[in-house]
Amino acid sequence: MSELRLLEHPILGLYEQSSTQFSGDKIKFKKMRCSEIFNLQIKSDDHNSFSLVESKLKVKLPQEPNTTEKIKDFNSTIFWLGPYEWLFVSHDNSNCLDKFMFSECREYNMSWTDISDSRIVISLSGYDAQAVLEKGCPLDFHHDVFLVNSCAQSLIGQASVLIHRISCENVNESSWMIYTDLSYAAYLWAWLNDAVSEYI
Amino acid sequence: MKKQPFRVEGLGDIERNRPIMFTFNGKTYTGFKGDTLASALLANGVILVGRSFKYHRPRGIFGVGVDDPNALVQIGVHGRSTPNERATTTEIFEGLIAKSVNVWPSLRYDILAINNSFSSMFPAGFYYKTFMWPASFWPIYEYFIRKAAGLGTVPKFEDPDTYEKKYVHYDLLIVGGGIAGLVAAHVSAKAGNRVILADERANLGGSKFNSEVTINNKPVKKWVSDIESELESIGDCMVLKRTTAVIHSDHNFVVLREKIIKPNNHSSHTMISQRLWKVRAKSVIYATGALERPMVFQNNDLPGVMLGSAVTDLIHRYGVCPGKNVAIAGNNASIYTLAEDLKACGANIVALSDSRKKSDNNENLAFDSEFPVFMGQAPICAFGKKKIRSVSFGPVNIDTAISQNKDDKKIDCDLLCLSGGYDPNLNLIAQAGGSVSFDTEVSSFNCQSIPKDIFLIGAAAGNFDLQDTISKSLNIVKKIIKQNGTSVFPDIVYQTKGSKSLNAVSPVWYVQSKKSNNKQFVDLHNDVTVSDIDLSVREGYKSIEHFKRYTTSGMGPDQGKIANVNALGILSKKIDINPQSIGTTRFRPPYTPITFGALAGRDLGDLAEPIRITALNVWHQESKAVFENVGQWKRPWYYPKNEETMEAAVNRECKAVRKSVGIFDASTLGKIELVGPDAGELLNRIYINRFDDLKVGSCRYGIICGDDGMVIDDGVTSRLEDKRWLMTTTTGNASKVFHWIDEWLQCEWPELDVFLTSVSSHWSTITIAGSNARNVLLELAGDVDVSNSSFPHHTWKIIKIFGVVARVFRVSFTGELSYEINIPSRYAHSLWESIISIGERYDITPFGTESLHTLRAEKGYIVVGHETDGSVTPDDIGFGWMMRKRKDFIGHRSLSRESIIGEKRPQLVGLLPETYIPEGAQVLSDEISGSDKQSIGHVTSSYNSPSLGIPIALGLIQGGRSLIGSNIRIIGPSNSMSVNAKIVSHCFYDPNGDRLNV
Amino acid sequence: MLNIPCPWCGLRSEVEFSSGGESEVIRPLDPLKKSDHEWSDYLFNRTNKKGWHVERWYHIHGCRKWFHIERNTITHEIRSSWPITEKHPEGNLSVSYSDREQ
Amino acid sequence: MTRYSALNLFQKSRDGHKGWPEAWRKPAPKSSYDIVIVGGGGHGLATAYYLAKNYGINNIAVLEKGWIGGGNTGRNTTIIRSNYLWNESAHLYELSLKLYEKLSQELNFNIMLSQRGVINLAHSQSEMHEVTRRVSAIRLNGIDSEVLTPDQIKSLIPIINLSSKSRYPILGGSIQRRGGVARHDAVAWGFARAADNLGIDIIENCEVLSVSTSNGIVRSLETTRGCIGAKKFGFVVSGHSSVLAEKAGFRLPICSQPLQALVSEPLKPFFDVVLMSGTVHVYLSQSDKGELVLGAGTDKYNSYSQRGSLSVIEEMMSASLELFPILSRLKVMRMWGRIVDICPDASPIIGNTPLRNLYINCGWGTGGFKATPGSGYVFAHNIATGEPHNLAAPFSLDRFAKGKLIDEHGAAAVAH
Ligand SMILES: Cc1cc2nc3c(=O)[nH]c(=O)nc-3n(C[C@H](O)[C@H](O)[C@H](O)COP(=O)(O)OP(=O)(O)OC[C@H]3O[C@@H](n4cnc5c(N)ncnc54)[C@H](O)[C@@H]3O)c2cc1C
């Protein structure tokens, strides 16, 4: 029998073989995966659940549309997805978020669902990063409108995405994280490769 | 280098030290950097450039911008061969190859010019009146009509270039970079607004680019270039040249098309050829200027007849004066400036006619001594064959020139410049919903009402006084800036000097002539003449839209830019209704033609539609699976071994499942987690069958209908915990069903306490099916008891497979003992490989969708989309028993409507055909066949059953269940396809389900 | 190309949304008690207003929420938007969930 | 009626075509008629024509709010075919196609019916099954239809991209050789001229503003040109059917949505068939003047604005380049949108209404041009006799309450 261990496996298939990472003078992008992603939903009037989550994580759930919040203790980010819906993303490799929340949520009337493997994250940065996004996404990326650390769900090409602005050193130097569904990741990757070709 | 006989020294913005060679109709010419094909041809004295659409009359360059209706050429070769390019908007580059379109065998000797001689047989709409006899000949007539039609030709090779798109957002979009547009851009950008300015030409400055005007004491050219560099230095300001606004859509969504000029247009490499800017602007200003209108008279289409503004532009922008002996005709003040310009470059002016009785400032007197000036007159007829040789003038009588024939003065010339007034360029504002009204002062349309957040300035607003234009523009910009939340208005003044304003024009719509039959062209593109208008009126096609469609006036590639107002004026005279009441035809996008490529962008080939793949895709590829498109998904269809045919592969795969064990990637199934106390109730309403009584640990198959009672999906739902459920959907409907339930929940039943989360991609699903499936599972299950008694059919268990939590469902779509293992996607590939190696001793066989479908058909299981088509009820497919009787669920009420219960519905049955018959074939009943070949149903699925060794099929047949045992005929899509078959029950294999419950 | 005001996300491009048709379609609370005619009126008949039209949209590529908008079907102008279960901001439209037949 | 013929054209050419009369009169409306048809599109004009021709009723007015043929009739992509799946539809559309085949002669107006064959492409296994189903069913109804292999398609359309590497390769298709296109304006004008010749008043610029009813019947119509009464009324106003129904006090199962189309600049002939694809959503043909005429799907929202969204056009363009990559440098000359009346089952409504003397003909959605003569023919029967024509009976308004829908979504997977 083979080894007694399941290995994590890269997923993108077709496009995996080409380049998993691209880096030019003016633009860089690469694929990554987060260790944990959870979807949280609470009823609008369910103050108990609210205060439970907020007190356990010692953080305010972002209520303002399209904003994010960091949970320092867990090296995680909370994204506003919709009214009373959030995405918890943890960036390191410990399964802490789930352990932390698992038992609690069962008691309360909220939905805490593991979707860690359903998203691929692509990081995009550099001088032309914004121009690449503008080729296929109808959002306004101006730095006064799409602020650092805010997020928005939209489309890039025909893939549904969640876009997170990481930084903005200056007007022309921006960096972004793009979350998309696993099954669309190969498409989005190919799309970005194609879009970037203008700038290399 | 050959001399360019019509080039004027010292004028124009061309780079005379950078000569460029190009060919036109096979001959090589030289032009300069900065020339358009049109200016370069004229500089070389090439007057004849094309033939007209219908009569193949010789044509020359008429305008110098988007308004030129004549100089359409085919440009480039191979994949870059482009039909119907305008010589006037094509910048020349080294090696450019251009040819006239619609000529055969050559431009000079064009066979179809014979049409001109028979033109009296081809008035407007002649084709509606003839070619009807004999009826059977129409296809032959049509063949010849088609042969004569069309302009350029479609390239034979694929386009090597690419087209980009870009979404942008601005506070203010300004279309048109004339003085008006520049002032608006300058002020608003300085006020800190996000501003984008676009102009279709290669240079900013618009129509005042050329003149002797000064602004703030700078020559206008200098002022324009200073403003341009200033704008470029402002961060939130974008200036786009060679960029045309083509479409104005809802909510200030404006599409701009940018032409990208690359240094070497001949490269074999892929280049970006155009970019579509999709602008969303808070406000839009149109500063699109005005287009000069020609005049209508006899033979007004001869090469050498040109718009006055075109000649001005040629002189100042390109240093070309396209004639030596020039006649000028007009009805407004601009002709006197033109006369000065022409004089300055040494042309000999032979005559000038001004249709007004008196000029504004007696400018005519200044010239009177130099050449004949005819006041109150207009051109009557131009003479010449392939080029103008002379022109005659006659008096004007209320809007029409009168030909007296014998008295008409014939004056020799090689160029005739026309100015029939100016038409504000209103296409885009009309697209945006602005309404237009006729202004008799200038005999043209002005914009009357403008939708919110859209503005019109400059000549486009009917303002032909420069200083006044600027102050009005500033007022508008002030308003916009304020609206955008900026309170400081930059303190800038723009003082102009030397510009002449344009006052009233007196129109001359056409020439009245008793004798002559010479054509007077209204629309040069489509060869529409005044006599066509007469005919149209006579036959009652008087409404402007009927008129347009009957005569085709304004329907050519320029969409009547310079023809429409003349056509209207003439129509108005002929039917004696004022132009205002007649109105315009509807303005439509695009403002100028736009390539298919630019609109398609990069959504081509693999990017035309997302390719969706599962986490196991790499394995499938490496195993040489043949893929099938299922919606956007690529799914393994079958896995051929050593050059196997599809049939052989499917046979092998199916047999392996029936005999031992197979493995299948079912990850594309939709998976939805439902959490909350009311999830059971929600499922009761979604499915036709009951779910709230399902026990934790169990699974149940269910059917979903739309509220019209027709089946839309099916799947298995499991209860994971008391308040947590997992629902599965078909691959094709995964996101549809998710959003559909979400809609019911949010819009119809918000009181239900349920949360939905899609987990389709988080979990990959690996199905193992076959009698040895349990043996394989045993090795993964550790100490979990997976025996039939503790893990029976339609239950599920959590199994930690090598430490990873998996959800294993015992459900079956093949009729065999079968487990669907759900594992987080990152481990899917590894688990799959482990199972393959564990299964080696059972000869585990990967199988694709074709085998899955074959196996399920042997069992008589339905596939949504095969057995259902949106018009099938649960009872039709044999699930009537499943429906809850007294409780509401989606679709319930519809299922008791009159025709659903009262009629002979199609019912799912099995069919045993003599030989294989394709899916979709129609079923005829044996009894009623005879002469009346009525279909009683159709074949929904059809396979050669590997397990039974015979062809089997499923079908929907009217009253089918009561026909079991009878014989029928099945007819395919061709005469030869017809077989006998017997109706049987829809389950062909293991009807008692013994293999399932082992 | 419409620019649609999601009550949460603000103005977003039409491509992020899907249209759910007119808001006035209200499902009878007890369908089994309705006649064929009444039922088909709910299922199929539409007011299909020319002019101001209250309709619902789904921010499918955004916050995944349904909401109402009031849009002019002649000019496409949109003058208000509000969450699906709430009343029209000015309270003069009887198309919210809470106004359903009881 | 002055005959249209080559001879007459020749004779009249000698005096500069001065001798042609008005194609149809411009009468002032009378205060009452036997029958008033509202809507001067192809369907309304055909209805009036067949009422006069087949039932000898001449005291008829056709009221048109703008100019005749200015609705969908004048703005469609003109595809004509009868290869429908369900028997009910097949018979109705086939009647229409048969009438079309003789229409130029019947109306003495060349409508330029060009039966160059309509091809439907299949890009997946399930579409191939659908093609088989459709062709088998259509042939049983006695209508011509054939399955095509990719090679056969290539020989009919040499420039098509058959590469197996394309995103949705072409696996086959079907053809109706009798299908084709016709000159849309000519259909409206031809019917108008022929109807006028039979004494029918065609009244343009006459918009119906309100409908006065009592005791379950329509009394008269208030129009922009005065009040007009009649014994019977027919509403044939396509995209505006709901608006008129509302004036008469009932609702219809119809949504009005924009459908867009466009033409390219004229090109030398290169494309000799009519092609439709549902997967890569586009349909196209080349007109006798040389423009490529393309159409796509509807916008999915209600509108009376006569324009649609850019995204539909973008998809349609990428679809056409998938099929024909060499078209990428062609240019779009004009694009437009128009409002279509869509029923839940994508089939039309022809028949009686809740008002006893009011009849309705609507719901043709994206595909009613091909039905123009047939629709007029059966609707004339309905109005004249008060009872639906055999072929139209299944398309009555009450099919919705009964649940007897005729689901032609498959047929309309591509709008056309
Ligand atoms: C872009 C597009 C492409 C299409 N392509 C095809 C195709 O390829 N093949 C095909 O078969 N079909 C096609 N169709 C559908 C087809 O055009 C229509 O189904 C058909 O033309 C409808 O004809 P009609 O006479 O019923 O309607 P219309 O021609 O629309 O006539 C209705 C008339 O009623 C008038 N009217 C409305 N309200 C009033 C009032 N209150 N008072 C008086 N008059 C009024 C209107 O002004 C209009 O002239 C297409 C439609 C569109 C929009």
Ligand SMILES: NC(=O)c1ccc[n+]([C@@H]2O[C@H](COP(=O)([O-])OP(=O)(O)OC[C@H]3O[C@@H](n4cnc5c(N)ncnc54)[C@H](O)[C@@H]3O)[C@@H](O)[C@H]2O)c1
């Ligand atoms: N022909 C005329 O416009 C004209 C005639 C007489 C006097 N004037 C004087 O010039 C003053 C300023 O003129 P103006 O700035 O209003 O007009 P303009 O003609 O100088 O500039 C208009 C500019 O808009 C561009 N343009 C038009 N449509 C476009 C589109 N769809 N996309 C991109 N660019 C487009 C043109 O290329 C041109 O450069 C007027 O007030 C008047 O005094 C103008």
Ligand SMILES: Cc1cc2nc3c(=O)[nH]c(=O)nc-3n(C[C@H](O)[C@H](O)[C@H](O)COP(=O)(O)O)c2cc1C
């Ligand atoms: C089959 C067909 C061919 C057409 N050909 C042309 C054409 O050659 N030139 C043109 O300008 N418009 C053409 N049109 C478009 C019409 O000008 C017009 O835009 C369309 O009928 C819609 O009407 P509207 O724009 O007035 O609303 C064509 C339309 C159709 C249906």
Ligand SMILES: [Zn+2]
């Ligand atoms: Zn939103």
